Amino acid sequence: MSFDLGGYLAERRRLVDQALARFLPPEDAYPPTIHEAMRYSVFAGGKRLRPILVIAGAEAGGGLAQDVLPAACAMELIHTYSLIHDDLPAMDDDDDRRGRPTSHKVFGEAMAILAGDALLTLAFRLLAENFAESQRQAVAPARLRQILAEIAEAAGTFGMIGGQVVDIQSEGKSVSAETLEYIHTHKTAALIRVSLRSGAILTGAPEKVLEAISQAGAHLGLAFQIVDDILDVEGSLEQLGKTAGSDRRKKKVTYPEHFGLEVSRSRAKSLVEEAKSALAPLGSAATPIMALADFILERKS
Amino acid sequence: MSFDLGGYLAERRRLVDQALARFLPPEDAYPPTIHEAMRYSVFAGGKRLRPILVIAGAEAGGGLAQDVLPAACAMELIHTYSLIHDDLPAMDDDDDRRGRPTSHKVFGEAMAILAGDALLTLAFRLLAENFAESQRQAVAPARLRQILAEIAEAAGTFGMIGGQVVDIQSEGKSVSAETLEYIHTHKTAALIRVSLRSGAILTGAPEKVLEAISQAGAHLGLAFQIVDDILDVEGSLEQLGKTAGSDRRKKKVTYPEHFGLEVSRSRAKSLVEEAKSALAPLGSAATPIMALADFILERKS
Numbered sequence: 053m054s055f056d057l058g059g060y061l062a063e064r065r066r067l068v069d070q071a072l073a074r075f076l077p078p079e080d081a082y083p084p085t086i087h088e089a090m091r092y093s094v095f096a097g098g099k100r101l102r103p104i105l106v107i108a109g110a111e112a113g114g115g116l117a118q119d120v121l122p123a124a125c126a127m128e129l130i131h132t133y134s135l136i137h138d139d140l141p142a143m144d145d146d147d148d149r150r151g152r153p154t155s156h157k158v159f160g161e162a163m164a165i166l167a168g169d170a171l172l173t174l175a176f177r178l179l180a181e182n183f184a185e186s187q188r189q190a191v192a193p194a195r196l197r198q199i200l201a202e203i204a205e206a207a208g209t210f211g212m213i214g215g216q217v218v219d220i221q222s223e224g225k226s227v228s229a230e231t232l233e234y235i236h237t238h239k240t241a242a243l244i245r246v247s248l249r250s251g252a253i254l255t256g257a258p259e260k261v262l263e264a265i266s267q268a269g270a271h272l273g274l275a276f277q278i279v280d281d282i283l284d285v286e287g288s289l290e291q292l293g294k295t296a297g298s299d300r301r302k303k304k305v306t307y308p309e310h311f312g313l314e315v316s317r318s319r320a321k322s323l324v325e326e327a328k329s330a331l332a333p334l335g336s337a338a339t340p341i342m343a344l345a346d347f348i349l350e351r352k353s
Numbered sequence: 354m355s356f357d358l359g360g361y362l363a364e365r366r367r368l369v370d371q372a373l374a375r376f377l378p379p380e381d382a383y384p385p386t387i388h389e390a391m392r393y394s395v396f397a398g399g400k401r402l403r404p405i406l407v408i409a410g411a412e413a414g415g416g417l418a419q420d421v422l423p424a425a426c427a428m429e430l431i432h433t434y435s436l437i438h439d440d441l442p443a444m445d446d447d448d449d450r451r452g453r454p455t456s457h458k459v460f461g462e463a464m465a466i467l468a469g470d471a472l473l474t475l476a477f478r479l480l481a482e483n484f485a486e487s488q489r490q491a492v493a494p495a496r497l498r499q500i501l502a503e504i505a506e507a508a509g510t511f512g513m514i515g516g517q518v519v520d521i522q523s524e525g526k527s528v529s530a531e532t533l534e535y536i537h538t539h540k541t542a543a544l545i546r547v548s549l550r551s552g553a554i555l556t557g558a559p560e561k562v563l564e565a566i567s568q569a570g571a572h573l574g575l576a577f578q579i580v581d582d583i584l585d586v587e588g589s590l591e592q593l594g595k596t597a598g599s600d601r602r603k604k605k606v607t608y609p610e611h612f613g614l615e616v617s618r619s620r621a622k623s624l625v626e627e628a629k630s631a632l633a634p635l636g637s638a639a640t641p642i643m644a645l646a647d648f649i650l651e652r653k654s
Contacts, residue, residue: 077510083518086510137470142462161443162521165466169438169473170510176477177505180498193494197481200501204478209378209387209471217384220463 057343061104064117068103069095071121072128075178089159089167090174093132097150101276101348102127105247108340109265112331115255123199123254126175127247130207133171136164138216144302172207179203199250206246215239224303232305233274240280241273248272248341261337264330268341271327276348278320281306283353285313324349358644362405365418369404370396372422373429376479390460390468391475394433398451402577402649403428406548409641410566413632416556424500424555427476428548431508434472437465439517445603473508480504500551507547516540525604533606534575541581542574549573549642562638565631569642572628577649579621582607584654586614625650 072094077087103124110120117124139146139154140161146154156164179200205211215238222231248269252262284299285308299306307316324345331338331345373395378388404425411421418425440447440455441462447455457465480501506512516539523532549570553563585600586609600607608617625646632639632646 081510083510083515083522085522086514086518090510133470137466140463140466142466162441163518165438165441165443166514166518168470169434170514172470172473173505173509173514177502177509180501180505193498196498197494200481201478204474204481208474208478209382209384209391213387213467213471213474214384217387217464217467221384221386 055339055343057347060340060343061347064104064107065100067107067117067121068100068124068128071125075122075125075181076174085159085163086166086170089155089163090171092158093136093155093167094128094171096152098128098132099351100128101344102131102243102247105244105269105341105344106251108344109248109251109253109257110255111251111340112265112334112337113252113255113257113261114337115251120251120254122178122181123250124247126178126203127243127250129171129175129178130203130212131243133168133175134207134212134216136168136171140164143216143220176200176204195253195256199246199253202246202253203250206242211238211242211246212240215242219304222305225305227305227310229310232307232310235305236274236277236307237270240277241270244273244276245269261334264334264338265341267330268327268338268345271323271330272345272348275320275323275327275345278307278316278323279349279351281308282313282316282320283351285309320349356640356644358648361641361644362648365405365408366401368408368418368422369401369425369429372426376423376426376482377475386460386464387467387471390456390464391471393459394437394456394468395429395472397453399429399433400652401429402645403432403544403548406545406570406642406645407552409645410549410552410554410558411556412552412641413566413635413638414553414556414558414562415638416552421552421555423479423482424551425548427479427504428544428551430472430476430479431504431513432544434469434476435508435513435517437469437472441465444517444521477501477505496554496557500547500554503547503554504551507543512539512543512547513541516543520605523606526606528606528611530611533608533611536606537575537578537608538571541578542571545574545577546570562635565635565639566642568631569628569639569646572624572631573646573649576621576624576628576646579608579617579624580650580652582609583614583617583621584652586610621650 076091076094079088079091081087106120106124106127107117110117135149136155138144139149140156147157148154155167159167179196207213215235218231219235219239222235245266248265249262252265281299284306311319327345328342331341377392377395380389380392382388407421407425407428408418411418436450437456439445440450441457448458449455456468460468480497508514516536519532520536520540523536546567549566550563553566582600585607608620612620628646629643632642
């Protein structure tokens with residue numbers, strides 16, 4: 053049976069976008085500037101990969117997208133806050149993202165810092181509200197505690213922030229393969245893994261399912277970042293060398309630079325295969341995650 | 354019966370400091386720089402007012418400090434993150450705080466931004482962990498949801514961040530009394546009010562107690578900020594006008610500037626009286642909060 057990945061993604065993206073529009077304060081809510089800034093970055097054309105992974109995790113655990121929309125949106129808000137802060141002049145100093153001026157170019161640095169802070173804060177509020185909305189309140193609170201602790205860990209100094217710290221401190225330096233792996237698994241993979249896990253935990257998936265999903269999530273997260281690095285290099289090659297890739301300009305340590313393009317492609321491919329092997333015992337419940345694994349490997353942007 | 358406020362504060366400050374030392378990752382945990390930066394700002398000699406208010410709220414609800422230490426520490430982490438980000442060059446551009454160089458002067462802007470992000474993230478992790486540690490797990494999860502939602506609201510764009518946004522946008526402008534009140538109640542009072550409430554909610558205080566504490570918290574929060582403004586002006590007067598107050602240098606809108614010192618002092622005093630009236634029906638359970646009210650009014654730093 054073939055799985056319509058395009059249709060699956062489009063439908064879930066629509067659900068996530070509707071929920072984000074509902075959960076984010078309106079642009080004219082006082083004080084308006086901060087709410088404009090939050091919406092500007094959240095509605096900048098993202099793939100919504102993390103929220104869709106939350107939903108796919110929920111589906112693998114026998115739940116529905118509707119049960120986990122606030123948690124799914126929380127992951128997108130955490131991702132968006134990290135992009136706004138990463139783009140700041142003191143960090144990666146990026147003027148553009150996805151073809152639009154970055155938050156601090158539009159709203160100024162102070163407002164960009166505060167918009168990031170506000171999105172992170174709102175993310176945790178949504179996690180609490182997931183349970184006010186859920187129809188499964190009787191069992192929900194203990195799960196809230198678990199995903200809250202896991203998401204805060206994955207987003208913190210032993211996860212995403214830790215990866216960003218080492219990434220910044222490694223710029224322009226020659227780093228070991230271990231350091232490169234640390235950056236990738238922490239900066240990107242931790243949040244992707246916990247997205248899948250959160251959806252599964254919220255819908256009460258049994259331990260066996262959770263373990264399979266966690267393994268798959270870690271592999272997919274690392275594959276996602278390696279593909280990101282590859283796309284950055286290929287993008288610059290397509291432009292006939294006129295501009296080097298943005299990672300290279302910023303002297304970021306990347307997988308292709310360390311191991312070459314061929315080894316990087318093969319590593320991404322084998323990580324996706326490992327993820328699929330981990331998911332195989334779950335049968336058709338894991339079909340969406342399997343399809344997302346292919347999407348992560350084959351995406352062109 | 355006289356209440357030994359000095360002893361009360363010293364004992365609770367010691368409990369909070371011990372708990373903070375335990376909850377914050379060690380300085381040498383990888384990656385060390387971010388953990389050094391987090392500890393540098395948290396252990397910079399704060400009064401620990403917010404965590405002590407959480408404890409006092411718990412005591413008013415019939416609980417113990419030990420039941421709420423993670424939540425108490427979470428409030429201090431949120432407060433500290435807000436100071437680190439407020440001090441950044443793009444915001445208030447402060448080089449010193451409490452006589453020590455600010456985070457970005459010591460660790461650089463990128464690390465200061467990330468240290469603030471990390472403290473906010475860890476705060477929400479501690480809130481989740483409050484319940485792993487608490488001996489009252491059976492009733493705790495529903496309260497977790499409530500304080501999580503309330504703290505995220507008080508720290509977000511309808512609370513502290515909203516106040517900071519309007520404060521920044523009002524610099525150097527003449528603002529109305531309403532705007533000044535908005536800034537003070539949101540930037541400072543919201544977090545102080547929710548600190549008291551969180552302690553009371555966590556220990557299962559009945560609605561009557563919660564209402565009294567919420568009223569008192571709102572009054573005390575506003576009084577605290579007015580006293581802050583007054584101390585800033587008086588500090589500059591003591592220096593015989595050689596340096597103007599830092600608020601004035603930064604063209605911040607303040608209570609004394611808008612209403613004069615005398616009206617400001619009298620407003621702070623009557624707010625503290627109102628707080629005490631709200632607390633009166635609670636009897637001796639509210640004695641610590643009453644004493645903290647006097648402390649807020651009479652403090653010299």
